[in-house]
Amino acid sequence: MTLNTPYIDWFGLSPVLTLIGTAFAALLCAVLVPRAVRRIAAASISAIGFTAGIVLAVWLYVDSASGHTIAAGAYYRDRWTSLGQVIIFAVGLGTTLLAVEHVPGWGREADRARRDDHVAEFFALLLASAAGMAFFVGSANLITLFLSLEWFSIALYVMCAIDYDLEGALEAGLKYLVVGSFGAATLLFGSALVYGATGTVSFGGIASAISSQGLTGDTFVVVGIALMVAGLGFKMSAAPFHMWTPDVYEGAPTTVTAWMSSATKVAALLLTFRVMTTAFPDNQHLWGWAFAIIATISLAIGNFAALVQNNVKRILAYSAIAQAGFMLIGLSTGSALGGRALMYYLIPYAASAFGTFAIVAARERELGVPVTLDNLAGFGWERPFLGVAMWFFVFGFAGLPLTGGFVGKFYVFAAAYDAGWAWLVIVGVLATLVSLYYYLGIVRAMYMRGPEELQLQPGGVAVSGGAPAKETLLQLAVGAALVVAVGSLFAVEPLITLARHAVSSLPV
């Protein structure tokens, strides 16, 4: 008996495979490498993996002008995939830099004997989750979609809870697990309904089945789409599927939060745009409205809830929900312009989201307590570089012309207006206005109160006297994020050209 194996384009899968390989190598560090050098060895492997991933993804971008599916129609080798992978891997590289100095528990007072306990596993999980996301953005049928979703989610569940000494980390991990599984189950149920109605799992096949059999209004298809929208909504933390986000972002180690808030969102939004435009082009009127409403709810809930928070990680979590709302505006148009707007927006967004959490991590390591608006006092003057970076990032989130966030907002609004949704522009404008209050609040907390106003919660271990630790790698990561965020304001044309090529591989 002969087994017919499909032809596999190994090169097309190489970014994913590289990361899987390096993930295993990092895991081996945990048992093979002596404790003294384990941290640096695992981090190096991670950095090498992400760098190689970026190189291969760029190569594939250049080499995949005409997008097509590979591996028996399971995975797209096209520029949408490659560009998404470059963004994810770049964030991964930044997270690696951030994680080198990451110690479990609160800050440098942590138990020295245990600080390197799980460091190799951490990098292995980071690489594995990145591999999952990379596969997720390229998935071409419902099976690989679900598989890769679970793949990176499971890695993230563990990463959230990896610092089991950390107050709230286990809770965060468990909460993410439960809610995330619920989201995944919703997605799976939706996928099953769509498969049941159309008899195929491939995105392209679903689209042709729907149009040839006139299934646009079919109950199973419509309910299936609705459930898929909800399931994907969980992953991109859009309201009303956002309940887990503030708690998980707050409870997880800040390094992990930085990774989740930027990379997961990139993967989820890019995949959603692909799935909706490729598999359900005839139902655009349905999912377009659905996402427009989800965007509106996200903008409202994210921004208003952020106003009353005091914990900076929670503020940024709600801001992430609101930012998802902005990107969903672009997504909901389902047009090529919307796709470009989404892709462009993700670049400064990913850099800024990563950067803000990295800065929070720096303050956290310094103080040894959760960072609140109160204990940010004086931070801007003590750490001028991180302070300036922070106000660039948050003003960029607010749409002020300091980072590409400004152009991103403009592009998203242009896409919505172009699609005839002027009301969505107004919603976005009003949401931006509300968001200003808490973004300015962060800057106010950092600069407009002196260090003498610093108030620590009981149990804090503020560094008494002396300069704060020079976290060179963290500063380097923040610097890189700042360069990307600010650079994207000036280099709009080149980035849009990249996005245009990426969108051209989608049927929009």
Place this chain on the structure above:
Amino acid sequence: MNASYLTSILIWLPIAGAVLIWLLPLSRYATGALALLISFAEVGFWIKQAAHFDFSQPGLQMSERANWFGELGVSYHVGVYGFSLWLVGLTVVGMAACTGYGFWVGRERPRAYFGLMLLLTGATVGVFEAQDLLLFYAFFEAMLIPLYILIGVWGGARRTEATIKFVIYTMAGSLIMLAAIVSYGLKAGTFDLVDGPASASRWLFLGFMLAFVIKAPLFPFHGWLPEAYREAPPEIAAVLSGVIAKAGLYGMLRIAITKFPDPTSYYRTTVLALAAAALVYGSLLAFRAPDFRGVVAYSSLAQSGLITLGLFAGTDLGFDGAVLQMVAHGLISISLFLIAGAVERRTSTGEFRLLGGMARGRPALATLLMTVGVISLAVPGSASFAGEFLILAGVFQRDWWWAAIGAGAIVLAAMYMLRLISAVLHEARGSTVSDAALDLRPGELALVVPLVAGLLFLSAWPAGISHHSFFGPSPAAAVKSGFK
């Protein structure tokens, strides 16, 4: 000769200077000196720009254009017209004086402070030179960021509320403007201000106008003004009323009136009524204000109303007078706020009931405050008399009662300004005025005297601006043609 590089230099030199100051670990003195040097270089470049400007030629001059994102028709397009040239000049001169003031009083955290001042200079020049709507918007917003931090960090005791109010008010206006820009640009297929067609949409006009009337401000959108002007450090209040407010008025001229001719005439009466209300109401409040800065702040509201009257009169004289008055009032209010700062430093208060009798033994202070005050109340022969006269004559051509209201308000100006002068300089000596309070020092004189000299020069030759702002004999025709 091609001097278009000057346009970009005026924007980017201070921004580069700001980055330099943040990067270099200079001492307090060196930081201030470097910032001041860059401000002076700005003035020098502006003089060179003015020297190269050809007033006999229509259209945009010294323009530079580069692609920003071509897909939506957005470009980096900068250039100057006659009237923008004068406003750029006001900006660089005013910012140099205010930066000098910050240097003179020795602001804390000098690297942050001077960097932000330079950033503000670059952004404000950008507003007056941008010829692309999105670029204009970017600079318009960018002004807000340094202002927020400058007031919030170096401001008075109630700075927090002042900054929040200021930012939320102005951003509310500008975000609505962003929606209007998106709509206008996508319909027109370009965001270019020179190439863009005129539009008849009333909604878009209102969207733009909202941003401008908040920035200017006009009644009833001035809620942020008193607190911002009182809580800001004096030099920042000077910038706010002297320069930043002019960005709103400039926007009315360059965008709202030029690009929306039909809605302009449709809403003309409404805007004129708001402007007249601002003029009268501002003057009355200035007369009632209990402190130095309050008077100047509310008089700025009144002046914004007056200039808007000139702009929306839509007549030749109105436009000429409005541009002249923008520059004249800019210089006046910068001088007054700096003098207010000097008085507050000596007495630690600006309240009239604690001040008085400062003229005795302080001839320089008395002379300067008198001179600026007298020019400000539009005594015949002064620059602001010329400006106000042109505006009133212009609006008279529209309808006589507007001119009657305006003329009445100018009487009020004399009342509040004389009250200010007598409350500070004359009357019985105030409880906070001690003999130890010195006269203006040479450093302060070096900042204010050039501004006053500029005012005197404009008083002698107001036509220098009023006849050199628009191409051709008829400004109204130039505006109607979209400055082509």
